[in-house]
Amino acid sequence: MKGHDFLITVKAPGKLYIAGEYAVVETGFPAILVALNQFVTVTVKESNDYGSIYSQQYQENSLLWKREGNHMVFDNRDNPFHYILSAIKLTEAYAQEIGKKMKCYHLRIDSDLDSPDGKKYGLGSSAAVTVATVKALCRFYGLPMTKSRLFKLSAIAHLDIQGNGSLGDIAASVYGGWIAYNSFDRTWLKKARHQYSLTELIELKWPQLKVELLTPPKxxxxxxxxxxxxxxxxxxxxxxxxxxxxxxxxxxxxxxxxxxxxxxxxxxxxxxxxxxxxxxxxxxxxxxxxxxxxxxxxxxxxxxxxxxxxxxxxxxxxxxxxxxxxxxxxxxxxxxxxxxxxxxxxxxxxxxxxxxxxxxxxx
The missing domain is CATH 3.30.70.890 (GHMP kinase, C-terminal domain)
Known part of the structure; x- marks a missing residue:
């Protein structure tokens, strides 16, 4: 099978908060969330010359890009894909740190999280699209992935765009099921990003972060x-x-x-x-x-x-x-x-x- 015929498909679920909203934004405070059976699906296919980012939901805004060395160069700047681009940037930075060669690829996103007529249900589509993109590219580049690493890479990528929030929706999308989540210290993370490589950072214990899987009564x-x-x-x-x-x-x-x-x-x-x-x-x-x-x-x-x-x-x-x-x-x-x-x-x-x-x- 030739490399560029290789197709990777992953999905990440949406979420809902069950309890603990607002307080969870503060470091170390708990919340309970569930992952739901509505998904963002991301497919990656290697390409030879140029890459594309295409979304079923935003067809008129699909992006084309090419490689200049390890950098992605975009043809058009105006796009609703900030979370996807942030996820790509982070995952590729991690891939480069562990010596992977950068490639071109077509990335396709399809989401059930907002209804076909554009209604937003509040199921955490930006978190799910971030997680699915990181997960897909980790597979594409053959990066060693665990749920803990996937959470940390996705959390950094999401935080770079949103700037606030607890990242509980990222945790629900990564771990699935019912979870108890304690938010980590974002101030620590800001400083740590200047002190450690990404590879080191995602192996470190993040202060106050805690994810526990829960089983509901039958x-x-x-x-x-x-x-x-x-x-x-x-x-x-x-x-x-x-x-x-x-x-x-x-x-x-x-x-x-x-x-x-x-x-x-x-x-x-x-x-x-x-x-x-x-x-x-x-x-x-x-x-x-x-x-x-x-x-x-x-x-x-x-x-x-x-x-x-x-x-x-x-x-x-x-x-x-x-x-x-x-x-x-x-x-x-x-x-x-x-x-x-x-x-x-x-x-x-x-x-x-x-x-x-x-x-x-x-x-």
Missing amino acids: ELSLVIGWTGSPASTSHLVDAVGLKKAERIKSYQKFLSESRECLKRMIKGFQTKSFEVIKKEIRYNRKLLQSLGELSDVQIETPLLRLLCETAEKLNGASKTSGAGGGDCGIVLIDNSVNIQQLLDGWKKIGIEPLDLHVHRVND
């Missing part, structure tokens, strides 16, 4: 509803950040209560106690409502409130997912309950149930 069902309006996570996180400086004492209280709530919830997963998990989901919802009031940011919109109230009538524990302000709400409900009743209730108030399931990553 009676637990996760149901997801979408409000029809997307939210910008980075803007919401920035807005809460601005306000927290003014009301530092209340914010510190929110942080410590969120940490304790998540610790109890993680224990609920470890002991398979659905009652404990539901109780803490409801408590986490209250904490986020109080953070919203404290910051003058509408985390739980009126429609998200209705989504939660409809679920609570059926004894489901419900809250906003992620930054709130739109996007999705989640419900943890006993699978003996007639879920159809919940879905019908949502449809009446204009909430779209998303037919998504938790995805476990094998390799």
Whole structure:
């Protein structure tokens, strides 16, 4: 088989936050996330002369590039592919450090994470596309990859573009299933990047970083509803950040209560106690409502409130997912309950149930 006929295809799942939003942005604070069975798929095929980056979603903006030595030179500068380009840059820098020869290739991206008509569900498409690109190029260049290295390379690439956030969505996309995630010290990472090579950096223990796989109780069902309006996570996180400086004492209280709530919830997963998990989901919802009031940011919109109230009538524990302000709400409900009743209730108030399931990553 000739080298340039060689086709590599990988996929990375989207994510949803279950609990611990906003607090997880602070170093060492925990959150729980799930990976979902909607994916970004990246294929790489070697080429001889020039390379291309093509997305099913952004056909009019596909990019052509050529090699000048080890550098990629682009034909057009204006593109929506910042995360992909950052992932390529990082992975190629790592490949060069371990002595791999740079090649040309065609990279193709296809995403189920936003609906065909361009609706954004808030499932972490920028994280999934970053992870899938890094993963695909690591295979293409034959780089030694573990989940820990994949997380670290993808986290650096994502942070270079977004500049804030906890990177929990990267962790969900790399590890899959249900995870408990503690965010690492981003200030340390900034300094460490000047002190270590990439090869050294991805082998180091990153301060405060922790990823633990969780197994939910067998009676637990996760149901997801979408409000029809997307939210910008980075803007919401920035807005809460601005306000927290003014009301530092209340914010510190929110942080410590969120940490304790998540610790109890993680224990609920470890002991398979659905009652404990539901109780803490409801408590986490209250904490986020109080953070919203404290910051003058509408985390739980009126429609998200209705989504939660409809679920609570059926004894489901419900809250906003992620930054709130739109996007999705989640419900943890006993699978003996007639879920159809919940879905019908949502449809009446204009909430779209998303037919998504938790995805476990094998390799």
